[in-house]
Amino acid sequence: MKKDLMEILCCPVCKGELTLTSTTSEGDEVLEGKLSCAKCPCDYPISDGIPDLLPPDQRD
Numbered sequence: 001m002k003k004d005l006m007e008i009l010c011c012p013v014c015k016g017e018l019t020l021t022s023t024t025s026e027g028d029e030v031l032e033g034k035l036s037c038a039k040c041p042c043d044y045p046i047s048d049g050i051p052d053l054l055p056p057d058q059r060d
Helices: 003-007
Strands: 018-026 029-037 043-047
Touching: 003 018
Parallel strands: none
Antiparallel strands: 018 029, 029 043
């Protein structure tokens, strides 16, 4: 996931602002980490550079 995407991403549940926590990155690309909502208790994992923005109750 490109870090520039943070400007346009929001929480799909409540539309709140997301905070990026990167555990593995390469340049401006986040490979592993999570996006956390500031308004509600939702976290969205980033795996292999792809954020999973499905609401938590709809994930496997």
